[in-house]
Amino acid sequence: MKRGLFLVAIATAWLMTLATQAKPLSPTDSLVIRFANRTRLVIYGPDKASIQALSNYDLNKIVREMGMKLDSVPGGPTAISQDGGRFLKDTVLVVTKKQDGVTVVISGTNDSAKTPDSQKDKDDQQYKQASERAKRRREGNNFDYGVSIGLNNFIQQSTSVAYPEDSYDLRPLGSRYFALSAGAMPTIIRGKYASLKLYYGVEVAWNNFMFEGNNVAEKTPTGVAFPDAGRDLQKSKLTVCTIGVPVVPRVTFYNSDGRKICHIGLGGYVNYRLDSYRKIKEADGSKDRRHSDYYLNNIRYGLMAHLGIRSFDFFVKYDLSPLFEVGKGPDVRTLTFGVGF
Known part of the structure; x- marks a missing residue:
C-alpha cells in the first residue's frame, strides 16, 4: 500500500x-x-x-x-x-x-547518493565530444594511414613441363606480405545505421615468395628458372616491390549511438612494379642479393575484399593478371590475405 x-x-x-x-x-x-x-x-x-x-x-x-x-x-x-x-x-x-x-x-x-553538477557537466561534455567524433567519422572525408601484414600463396592456373610445380613451392609462413598505405574515404550515401563510403589511396607493398627446399630464382635468356642450388640454404626467396592504387567501396554499419560496428567492402587495385630481387641466405649465414626483373609483369591488377571489425581490417587480394610474362615463367596468380591496422 x-x-x-x-x-x-x-x-x-x-x-x-x-x-x-x-x-x-x-x-x-x-x-x-x-x-x-x-x-x-x-x-x-x-x-x-x-x-x-x-x-x-x-x-x-x-x-x-x-x-x-x-x-x-x-x-x-x-x-x-x-x-x-x-x-x-x-x-x-x-x-x-x-x-x-x-x-x-x-x-x-545523502551526499553520497547525489551526482555533483560538475561531474554531470563533465559527463555531458564527454558524451557530446564522443558524439561529435562519431559524426565526423560518419560524414567526413577521413584521411587514413595504414600498415598491412599478411601471407602470400601461388594459385596455379595451368601446368607446364618446363615449370614443375614442386620447383617453386612456397613456404606458407615465410612468404610474407607487408604494405604501407595512405588514402581517403569520403561518404557517398549516409544513413542512420549504415553508410556507403569509397576508399581510395596509394599503397607501397612488398610480396615475399620464399621457396621450399633449396630452389633459387634465376633469370635465363628463355625465362625464369628455379633450379636446385645443390647445397643447403637457410632461405631462398623472390621479393617484388610495387606501388598501387586500391579503390574499394565500403558499407559501414553503426549502432544506435552512432558508433561503428563493422564494415565490408569489395573493390579492385592496380599495381606497378618498382623493384624485384632474389635473396639467398647460406647455411653459414652469409647473404646474396641480386636485382632483376625476372620476367615479372610490370603491371598487376586484381580484386580485393575488406572486412573491418573495430580497428582491425581483414583483407584478401587476388591477382587477375599473371605474375610472370606469358611463356617466361609458371602460369600462377598471387593470393594474399592478412590484416591491416
Whole structure:
C-alpha cells in the first residue's frame, strides 16, 4: 500500500510542476499527503481545479516514462532508483519543462547518493565530444594511414613441363606480405545505421615468395628458372616491390549511438612494379642479393575484399593478371590475405 501511495505522490508532483509552468504558486491551493512514518508530501497548484484535473492522467505511465522505479530496501523504507543511484527520504524531484522535453533531477540529503553538477557537466561534455567524433567519422572525408601484414600463396592456373610445380613451392609462413598505405574515404550515401563510403589511396607493398627446399630464382635468356642450388640454404626467396592504387567501396554499419560496428567492402587495385630481387641466405649465414626483373609483369591488377571489425581490417587480394610474362615463367596468380591496422 505504501509503495503505491509513494508512486502516486511522485507522479502527482511531476504533473503539477508541468501544470504550473513557472507561474507563482499560492500556498492556499494545495494537497497534503501524509504517510504513516510522519512524512508529508505537499503539492501546490494555482487553483483547486488543477489538482482535481490530475485524475485525467495515467500516473503509472508517467512514472514509467520518467525512467524511475520504487524499490523496497532492508529496514522498511522505500527508495527511488534511477540510473543505478538510490535515494531515500528527504528526496526532492525538480521537474523542468522545456521545448525539447522534460528534465527530471533527483537529489537528497545523502551526499553520497547525489551526482555533483560538475561531474554531470563533465559527463555531458564527454558524451557530446564522443558524439561529435562519431559524426565526423560518419560524414567526413577521413584521411587514413595504414600498415598491412599478411601471407602470400601461388594459385596455379595451368601446368607446364618446363615449370614443375614442386620447383617453386612456397613456404606458407615465410612468404610474407607487408604494405604501407595512405588514402581517403569520403561518404557517398549516409544513413542512420549504415553508410556507403569509397576508399581510395596509394599503397607501397612488398610480396615475399620464399621457396621450399633449396630452389633459387634465376633469370635465363628463355625465362625464369628455379633450379636446385645443390647445397643447403637457410632461405631462398623472390621479393617484388610495387606501388598501387586500391579503390574499394565500403558499407559501414553503426549502432544506435552512432558508433561503428563493422564494415565490408569489395573493390579492385592496380599495381606497378618498382623493384624485384632474389635473396639467398647460406647455411653459414652469409647473404646474396641480386636485382632483376625476372620476367615479372610490370603491371598487376586484381580484386580485393575488406572486412573491418573495430580497428582491425581483414583483407584478401587476388591477382587477375599473371605474375610472370606469358611463356617466361609458371602460369600462377598471387593470393594474399592478412590484416591491416
